[in-house]
Amino acid sequence: MTSVPLLHLLVVAPHSSAPWSSFATLLSYRFMVNALVAGTIVAILSAIVGWYMVLRRQTFAGHTLAVVGFPGAAGAALLGLSVTPGYLFACVAAALAIGAIPRTRTGAGRATESAIIGTIQAFALACGVLFINLYHGFLDGVTALLFGSFLGITSSQVITLGVITAACLLVLGTLGRPLLFASIDGDVASARGLPVRVLNIAFLVLLGLAVAEVSEITGSLLVFALLVMPAAAAQRLTNRAATGLALSVAIAVGVTWSGLIAAYYLAYPVGFYLTSAGFFVYLAAILIERKRGRAGRRDTR
Amino acid sequence: MRSIDEVVIEFRDACVQLGGHTIWSGLSLEIKRGEFAAILGPNGVGKSTLIKVALGMTGLHFGEVRVLGAAPGRHQGEIGYLPQRRSFDPSLHIRGFDIVRLGLDGARWGLPLPMRRNRAREQRRIDDVIELVGASDYADRSIGQLSGGEQQRLLIAQALVQRPEILFLDEPLDSLDLPNQGAISSLIHHVSTVEGVTVVMVAHDVNPILAYLDRVIYIGPGGAVSGTAHEVITTENLSRLFKTPIEVLTTSDGRLVVVGQPEAPAHHSDRHEHGAATMLHAEHPHHHGDGTSH
Numbered sequence: 001m002t003s004v005p006l007l008h009l010l011v012v013a014p015h016s017s018a019p020w021s022s023f024a025t026l027l028s029y030r031f032m033v034n035a036l037v038a039g040t041i042v043a044i045l046s047a048i049v050g051w052y053m054v055l056r057r058q059t060f061a062g063h064t065l066a067v068v069g070f071p072g073a074a075g076a077a078l079l080g081l082s083v084t085p086g087y088l089f090a091c092v093a094a095a096l097a098i099g100a101i102p103r104t105r106t107g108a109g110r111a112t113e114s115a116i117i118g119t120i121q122a123f124a125l126a127c128g129v130l131f132i133n134l135y136h137g138f139l140d141g142v143t144a145l146l147f148g149s150f151l152g153i154t155s156s157q158v159i160t161l162g163v164i165t166a167a168c169l170l171v172l173g174t175l176g177r178p179l180l181f182a183s184i185d186g187d188v189a190s191a192r193g194l195p196v197r198v199l200n201i202a203f204l205v206l207l208g209l210a211v212a213e214v215s216e217i218t219g220s221l222l223v224f225a226l227l228v229m230p231a232a233a234a235q236r237l238t239n240r241a242a243t244g245l246a247l248s249v250a251i252a253v254g255v256t257w258s259g260l261i262a263a264y265y266l267a268y269p270v271g272f273y274l275t276s277a278g279f280f281v282y283l284a285a286i287l288i289e290r291k292r293g294r295a296g297r298r299d300t301r
Numbered sequence: 302m303r304s305i306d307e308v309v310i311e312f313r314d315a316c317v318q319l320g321g322h323t324i325w326s327g328l329s330l331e332i333k334r335g336e337f338a339a340i341l342g343p344n345g346v347g348k349s350t351l352i353k354v355a356l357g358m359t360g361l362h363f364g365e366v367r368v369l370g371a372a373p374g375r376h377q378g379e380i381g382y383l384p385q386r387r388s389f390d391p392s393l394h395i396r397g398f399d400i401v402r403l404g405l406d407g408a409r410w411g412l413p414l415p416m417r418r419n420r421a422r423e424q425r426r427i428d429d430v431i432e433l434v435g436a437s438d439y440a441d442r443s444i445g446q447l448s449g450g451e452q453q454r455l456l457i458a459q460a461l462v463q464r465p466e467i468l469f470l471d472e473p474l475d476s477l478d479l480p481n482q483g484a485i486s487s488l489i490h491h492v493s494t495v496e497g498v499t500v501v502m503v504a505h506d507v508n509p510i511l512a513y514l515d516r517v518i519y520i521g522p523g524g525a526v527s528g529t530a531h532e533v534i535t536t537e538n539l540s541r542l543f544k545t546p547i548e549v550l551t552t553s554d555g556r557l558v559v560v561g562q563p564e565a566p567a568h569h570s571d572r573h574e575h576g577a578a579t580m581l582h583a584e585h586p587h588h589h590g591d592g593t594s595h
């Protein structure tokens with residue numbers, strides 16, 4: 001359970017005045033190394049999946065998967081399991097459910113889709129609340145489930161995250177370009193023989209896995225810190241697909257590291273630091289884009 | 302194998318039903334290699350459906366279709382397609398160059414790890430085709446930020462980049478202003494000659510492409526007619542098909558002009574009063590511009 005070591009470790013985490021020696025101390029803590037490795041693994045996957053999600057305008061679906069992860073993790077705790085399988089099962093099941101919603105050729109289909117997704121979301125939160133009430137001793141963990149914790153990440157969790165990320169990256173490498181094609185231009189992609197519907201469902205499953213991973217670090221409610229903010233910032237900074245993906249990864253890893261290190265020194269929840277870092281990067285991206293836009297307009301005149 | 306008269310698209314007594322309704326039936330047509338063919342007809346009559354059948358995206362209920370000598374959907378790599386009425390969301394931050402590149406490698410699975418030589422060759426091909434459609438100046442801007450005409454040029458480049466044998470264009474002139482309609486029409490004609498592509502284009506107004514047409518397929522509520530432009534585009538034929546007086550005139554420089562073509566055939570009741578009086582756009586030259594010129 002993530003909630004138990006949280007307090008202990010906060011107490012033992014040293015706060016030395018000399019920054020370098022204290023940074024070396026930081027790396028001497030197993031939990032901190034685990035957190036940094038896990039954070040990096042998660043950041044890489046979420047930055048890439050998030051880049052596609054932002055491009056596909058599926059942030060609402062991403063948010064729903066995150067919310068569904070909450071009862072999944074709470075349910076797993078109730079059953080005496082680790083939260084990892086709880087997140088994974090709930091997020092992937094919800095991804096498949098969203099993928100099963102039939103798409104019609106009219107705009108009405110999209111409205112129905114978002115209504116269904118919204119309904120799933122509300123019901124999931126309700127289930128989460130129920131599970132937490134059923135599991136009385138668990139109330140401390142609620143904050144961790146919703147807003148993140150990183151101190152209890154075990155070495156075996158790191159391995160699980162690494163294996164899932166590696167598998168997802170392999171799939172993304174294979175699907176990458178057809179997925180981009182289908183995301184931008186579904187009609188043309190299917191005329192070229194691409195299985196657009198299969199790609200849509202495959203992407204939702206990848207999104208579910210990424211959300212499940214991010215939830216372990218940021219909690220269910222702050223997944224956008226790694227899933228949306230780096231990708232959205234990258235897309236504002238460059239319109240080149242390959243550069244954008246690389247930039248998204250760089251931002252996500254940077255945000256994760258600064259969030260984790262800040263949380264190590266200043267004992268507030270890691271989700272707060274991660275999200276703030278992501279927020280300021282996104283803000284900076286908007287300002288840079290604006291400035292460029294003005295310069296561009298001046299050039300053409 | 303590739304004789305001049307080779308038929309590349311053939312429909313025989315074809316019939317499509319969608320949602321329990323017969324969209325069209327008894328449709329027969331032939332389009333030969335290198336031809337510029339137009340599919341004309343009022344809204345909702347099944348023009349886009351015809352293209353989707355040829356692409357293998359919609360099945361026939363009855364009859365037969367052959368595309369490049371095979372069942373539709375067999376030669377996907379040799380066919381370029383521009384679907385109807387698409388404009389990209391202004392917030393889509395993907396540059397035009399990458400949109401065009403998708404036409405070349407978007408259907409390829411696996412990591413993009415080509416040989417260096419291949420990569421350079423593909424790069425050159427993309428640059429060439431962007432140059433051909435006249436989009437070099439803005440190919441590195443985000444597609445969502447471009448005007449309708451600019452997006453259309455890049456989409457034509459995307460459809461052309463893998464050197465297709467046939468180009469299917471579904472109302473590519475739709476939503477363009479008049480100068481752009483003329484420019485895109487002549488561009489399509491130009492690329493079809495330069496690249497030797499067969500063009501099948503759905504059009505609402507025949508005038509911008511009239512000068513280039515080899516073949517016309519007219520689909521009406523009462524059936525379909527297919528033939529060479531000179532066979533189909535006559536005062537008698539069009540008046541009968543559109544059920545409204547339409548005149549085909551010859552201008553002093555020998556070009557055909559269709560006058561009185563109902564613009565929005567959805568308004569059936571209006572047709573009698575206004576149909577004959579509807580003059581073609583060309584007689585009222587607009588100058589909206591495309592937001593980019595000057």
Ligand SMILES: Nc1ncnc2c1ncn2[C@@H]1O[C@H](COP(=O)(O)OP(=O)(O)O)[C@@H](O)[C@H]1O
Pocket residue numbers: 105319320324342343344345346347348349350351
């Ligand atoms: N998937 C579908 N299911 C049912 N009806 C359809 C479908 N696609 C198109 N239609 C109907 O078929 C008719 C022809 O459509 P379309 O080919 O788009 O016409 P056009 O391109 O000539 O305007 C329309 O009435 C349309 O509503």
Ligand SMILES: [Mg+2]
Pocket residue numbers: 348349350385471
């Ligand atoms: Mg149509």
